Amino acid sequence: MRTVLIAALGLICALPALATDMPQKPVRLGLCAACHGETGMAQIPGAPNLAGQRLDYLRKALQDYRDGSRNVPLMRAAIGPVSDADLDQLARWYSAQTPQPQAAAQP
Template identity: 70%
Template sequence: MRISLIAALCLLAALPICAQTPAPPTRLGLCAACHGASGHADMPGVPHLAGQRLDYLRDVLKQYRDGRRNVPVMRAAIGPVSDAELDALARWYSAQPPQSQGQP
């Protein structure tokens, strides 16, 4: 009984951590082609998105979508994305661990 209680308490303690990790968004493949599914870009000149601030990612994605940032490839990719999908992408990438200092 005591072991069961301890195990249950450990699971309850871990729930907030699990709840904070968002599910991969449905539009992830759109971004992952260049930025990587985990936000670590392999293409030269493509920024890493992992670990960026949520509010920053949301704002920048809206700017690309609305044309306030004039980058044609981003406008084409993010143009048809709804506010909910944009939010899911921003949440996903902000929740990913940032690139370590030793990686390119």
């Protein structure tokens, strides 16, 4: 019983440290989540999953969409005049998400 209590106490003490690893939910997440899902798993066909992508890749891709280097009008319109800080927050959020297996398509 003592071992179980010690293990439980250890887990309780570790929870705050684990919680700080997840970045704060971005304020601008709503529009992104409409297509890419709040946890980075696509909500519509053709939208890529962003969960677990590399932080530097996501950050650069978002900057390129915003600045027009990647010519995807839908993404440019969705991002609009987003600050570098907001882009960084979005990239950190999606890179910290864990990819989930997708359900098999129904025949």
